[in-house]
Amino acid sequence: MIKLSEKKIDPLGIKIDVQGNIDNVKVLFLWEDSFTKTIIHSDLMSINAGYIFHSSLNKNLSFFKHNIRFKVISLENYEVLFEYEFKNTGFLNGKKVLYISQNNHSGYSYAARNYIYQLLENGFEVSWDTSKFGNQSYTPCNKYEQRVFDCLNKQIDYDCVIIHHVPDAWSGIINSIPRGKKVYGLTVWETTKLHTDWVRFINNSVDEVIVPSHFNKSVFLDSGINKKINVWYHDTFPIDFGTINDLNSVTSKFLLYTNNSYISDSEYIEKSMYSKTVYYNISQYNERKNLDQLIKVFCERFTKEDNVCLLIKTFYKEFDQPQTESLKYKIASLIKKYKNPPDLFFCFDNLNDVQIQTIHRFSDVYITLNRGEGFGLCTYTAKKFGNSVICGKFGAELEFLDHDDIKLDYVLSNTFNMDVYHNWYDDRNQFWATYDDNYVISQLNYFPKKIK
Numbered sequence: 001m002i003k004l005s006e007k008k009i010d011p012l013g014i015k016i017d018v019q020g021n022i023d024n025v026k027v028l029f030l031w032e033d034s035f036t037k038t039i040i041h042s043d044l045m046s047i048n049a050g051y052i053f054h055s056s057l058n059k060n061l062s063f064f065k066h067n068i069r070f071k072v073i074s075l076e077n078y079e080v081l082f083e084y085e086f087k088n089t090g091f092l093n094g095k096k097v098l099y100i101s102q103n104n105h106s107g108y109s110y111a112a113r114n115y116i117y118q119l120l121e122n123g124f125e126v127s128w129d130t131s132k133f134g135n136q137s138y139t140p141c142n143k144y145e146q147r148v149f150d151c152l153n154k155q156i157d158y159d160c161v162i163i164h165h166v167p168d169a170w171s172g173i174i175n176s177i178p179r180g181k182k183v184y185g186l187t188v189w190e191t192t193k194l195h196t197d198w199v200r201f202i203n204n205s206v207d208e209v210i211v212p213s214h215f216n217k218s219v220f221l222d223s224g225i226n227k228k229i230n231v232w233y234h235d236t237f238p239i240d241f242g243t244i245n246d247l248n249s250v251t252s253k254f255l256l257y258t259n260n261s262y263i264s265d266s267e268y269i270e271k272s273m274y275s276k277t278v279y280y281n282i283s284q285y286n287e288r289k290n291l292d293q294l295i296k297v298f299c300e301r302f303t304k305e306d307n308v309c310l311l312i313k314t315f316y317k318e319f320d321q322p323q324t325e326s327l328k329y330k331i332a333s334l335i336k337k338y339k340n341p342p343d344l345f346f347c348f349d350n351l352n353d354v355q356i357q358t359i360h361r362f363s364d365v366y367i368t369l370n371r372g373e374g375f376g377l378c379t380y381t382a383k384k385f386g387n388s389v390i391c392g393k394f395g396a397e398l399e400f401l402d403h404d405d406i407k408l409d410y411v412l413s414n415t416f417n418m419d420v421y422h423n424w425y426d427d428r429n430q431f432w433a434t435y436d437d438n439y440v441i442s443q444l445n446y447f448p449k450k451i452k
Helices: 108-120 143-149 167-174 198-203 214-222 266-275 291-301 320-335 355-362 379-383 437-445
Strands: 001-010 013-018 025-035 039-047 052-056 068-074 080-086 096-100 124-130 160-164 181-186 210-211 228-231 257-259 261-263 275-284 308-313 343-347 365-367 388-392 407-408 413-416 431-434
Touching: 001 080, 001 198, 013 080, 025 052, 039 052, 052 096, 052 275, 096 108, 108 124, 108 143, 108 160, 124 308, 160 167, 167 181, 167 198, 198 379, 214 228, 257 365, 266 308, 266 343, 275 355, 291 320, 308 355, 320 343, 355 379, 355 407, 365 379, 379 388, 407 437
Parallel strands: 096 124, 096 160, 160 181, 181 210, 210 228, 275 308, 275 365, 308 343, 365 388, 388 407
Antiparallel strands: 001 013, 013 052, 025 039, 025 068, 068 080, 257 261, 257 343, 413 431
């Protein structure tokens, strides 16, 4: 086992603590650009348990354009034994940040909490303000999140401000910020263009923009954004496998769809997830996430006789009972035409980060037919857990997928059926991906169950 002992960013350096039964193991210490995978520096080493080993670069993190990753690679089988990514936040003004965001169960909120964690890891002081954006419903569930929550309303003389929300929410907040404080707007988009209102909001408000992918940077530039655009990737909190070894902690919240009904059968669901290949998806139910087509092609490709199951964790707008029952009706109407569908499990409940990680830990193949992602946090997390991914070639997810994943061809079409959420997709110049049923079915391979 190899653990992080110490790290520095000015200049870049890392110390690792080698533990366990490692004895004179020959390894490669590799420094690389996280985005381009360009090798920056490498050393051959022999490592032994009970010792601290050090590696460094004679450059500050701010010297580099992208994040920098350090790896320890076995020379016996070229497996990665340890890795740590240095997040490049050198574009930020100063080392003290006022971070303004939501705090609930949304994707925006999860990303915000992790961005704050990244700042803390990079030696920043952070004051977290969650008072501007409605109900604050999320509570910390591990020590990493608690570290973020310790920043709530912390009194600091901040150097800059990050407003993490959709751009129409920025202007009212900017007016309350003292003059002379640099303001960054952090947001994300999923189609080929920004709505013209967003372009106006952005160009007439913040000093600079932060987006989570190079795909987004291209979209923002193509849409006419005239502010400096900084790319800063989302990430996950560190994975603590000691806290996610209880599958029953989440299967008790799942429902089995059978005989046109949703039933609680935690024992059956747990047994199936241990024995069958688990294809899964974690998404809000909307046209962009495209869960209807996902369920349809899965039921046409597999039957009860196949050693597979599909798990979908979803919700509509809120986690209230009327919306949940409406969603269950919509999904049941879709499934009931299939006479012998494979095992289908659904979760309509709020889950915290550890519970979401538990789903990733005990699943095998993340499948999504989303029509566009500005980053794709659940797809990214699936890769962190070593799971295979099936998804389209459009959007930001290609930036972190590899040759083992199935990447689907698509055609572009105008956005549609999103006005029930907001009107930012209501623009004839916006396009996203659509997929052909038969083509997706032909690509929907059977993956054997992984031993984890």
